[in-house]
Amino acid sequence: MEKNPVCELLGIEYPVIQGGMAWIADAKLAAAVSNAGGLGLIAAMNSNGEQLREQIKKAKSLTNKVFGVNLMLMSPYIEEAVDVVCQEGIQVVTTGAGNPAKYMEKLHAAGVKVICVVASVALAKMVEGMGACAVVAEGCESGGHVGDTTTMALVPQVVDAVNIPVIAAGGIADGRGMAAAFMLGAKAVQMGTRFLTAKECNVHPNYKEKVLAAKDRDTIVTGKRAGHPVRALKNAMTRDFSKKEMDPNVTLEELEGIATGSLRRAAIEGDVKNGSCMCGQIAGLVKTENTCEEIITEICKDAWTLLTQSEDKLRLS
Numbered sequence: 001m002e003k004n005p006v007c008e009l010l011g012i013e014y015p016v017i018q019g020g021m022a023w024i025a026d027a028k029l030a031a032a033v034s035n036a037g038g039l040g041l042i043a044a045m046n047s048n049g050e051q052l053r054e055q056i057k058k059a060k061s062l063t064n065k066v067f068g069v070n071l072m073l074m075s076p077y078i079e080e081a082v083d084v085v086c087q088e089g090i091q092v093v094t095t096g097a098g099n100p101a102k103y104m105e106k107l108h109a110a111g112v113k114v115i116c117v118v119a120s121v122a123l124a125k126m127v128e129g130m131g132a133c134a135v136v137a138e139g140c141e142s143g144g145h146v147g148d149t150t151t152m153a154l155v156p157q158v159v160d161a162v163n164i165p166v167i168a169a170g171g172i173a174d175g176r177g178m179a180a181a182f183m184l185g186a187k188a189v190q191m192g193t194r195f196l197t198a199k200e201c202n203v204h205p206n207y208k209e210k211v212l213a214a215k216d217r218d219t220i221v222t223g224k225r226a227g228h229p230v231r232a233l234k235n236a237m238t239r240d241f242s243k244k245e246m247d248p249n250v251t252l253e254e255l256e257g258i259a260t261g262s263l264r265r266a267a268i269e270g271d272v273k274n275g276s277c278m279c280g281q282i283a284g285l286v287k288t289e290n291t292c293e294e295i296i297t298e299i300c301k302d303a304w305t306l307l308t309q310s311e312d313k314l315r316l317s
Contacts, residue, residue: 005165006188009113010114011066012091013037014300016178017136017167018292019192020070020094021278022046023267024203027055029292031062032200036293041094044266045072049080052116056088066091073098086110094136094190097145099123104130109219111167115167119147127198136190137161139170143193143280146170146221154183159185163171170291173282175302182307194299199291204270207277210235223259226252230259233277236263 006015016027016038022045030040040063052069059067061119069090074097080162082103085093093107096117107114108131112212116127118135124135137158139151147154151170159166161213168181169190174293196211220238223230225245232238241258244250259276266275290298 002073004187006134006167010039012039014296015167015188016296016300017041017094017188017190018195019142019190020044020072020096021192021196022072023199024196024262025070025167026060026202027062029198029201030067030193030199031059031065032292033176033195033296034059034065034067035292036296037065038292038296039092040067040292041070042067043070043072044077044081044085045070045075047081048077050082052077052081052084053088055085056084056090056137058244068092068094071095071103073100073103078103082106083150085112086176087113100127101130104132117169119149119154119157121154121157121161124162126160128164129151130152132164134165134167134187136167136169136188138190139168140221140231141171141281142169143219143231143283146229151181155186156183171280171282173285173299176280177298178303180209180308182303192294193282194286195292196279197286197289198295199289203267204272206270206272207266208289210272210277211279211283211286212289214279214286216281216284218283219279219281224254226255230276231280233272233279233283235275235277236273237275 014037018033018040020041020043022043023042030042033040044052069085071093092113094115098238101272113133116132116139118124137155139154140146155168165187167188168186173194181189219231220234221229221231222241262276265271266277
C-alpha cells in the first residue's frame with residue numbers, strides 16, 4: 001500500500017490503527033500490531049501510572065517500531081497517565097471519552113502527536129483548533145462507548161469539516177470496510193473488534209470465543225439513560241441492564257453498580273455471562289483467529305485491490 005498522510009504522520013507502513021480497548025489492549029498486542037506495520041496502542045484506562053509505565057517498557061522490549069497510548073479522559077488515573085506518556089517519550093496518543101483541552105499543551109510540549117476520537121463534527125472542529133494532528137471519526141457501530149451517528153454518515157461530514165487527516169472507525173473488519181472508509185474520504189482505519197480475535201490478544205479465551213461465535217444482531221447498546229451508551233454482546237448481564245434501565249424505579253446508582261467492573265469480569269476473568277463483552281456490530285464478520293500481521297496485510301491487500309478496481313471501472317464508464 002502506498003504511503004498516505006497518516007502513514008507519513010505516524011511513521012507506520014500501513015494505515016491501520018488498533019483500538020485502545022481497556023483491559024485488553026496491552027503491550028503484547030500493541031507491539032504485535034506495530035511490528036506488523038500498523039500503529040499499536042496500549043490502553044491506559046484501567047492502569048495507574050506505574051502499571052502503564054510497565055506496559056510501555058514491555059512494549060519497547062517487544063518492538064522498535066512506533067506505538068502509542070490510548071488516553072481515556074474519564075479514567076481516574078488520567079493525570080498520572082499523561083505524565084507517564086510525556087516522561088516515557090511516547091510519540092502518539094489517542095484520546096477518547098471527553099474533552100482533551102486540559103492536557104493538550106502538556107502533551108504538545110513533550111512532542112506527543114495527539115489524535116482525538118470524535119463522534120460529531122462539532123468535536124472534530126474543536127480538537128482541530130486545539131492542535132490535534134488527526135481525528136478518529138468513530139461511528140455507533142463500534143464496540144464500547146458509542147455516539148449516535150453511523151460511520152457511513154459521520155466520516156464524510158467530518159472529512160468535509162476539518163483540514164487534518166480523518167481516520168474511520170466503527171464497523172470495519174475487512175478490506176471492503178477499509179475501501180469504503182477510503183471512498184468516504186478517510187485516510188486510515190481504526191479497528192478494535194477485529195483485533196480482539198488476534199492470536200496475540202490476551203483477552204480471556206471465553207471472550208474471544210464469544211466474539212467468533214457472534215452473529216450480525218448479537219450486540220446491544222445499554223447505558224443511554226445515564227448518558228454513557230455502551231455497545232456489547234448480548235448476554236445475561238446486558239439483557240438485565242437493558243430491562244432495568246427502562247424501569248423508572250431502578251436508580252442510576254443501582255445501574256452503575258451492575259456496570260462497575262463488568263468489562264474486567266469478561267476480559268480478565270472470562271465471565272461472559274455476567275461481564276460486559278464490549279464488541280462492535282461487525283463481530284458477525286469476524287470468524288477466524290489470525291496473527292496481527294495476517295489481519296493487517298490481508299485487509300490492506302483486499303482494500304487496495306477493490307480501490308484499484310473501482311478506479312479502473314470509473315475510467316471505463
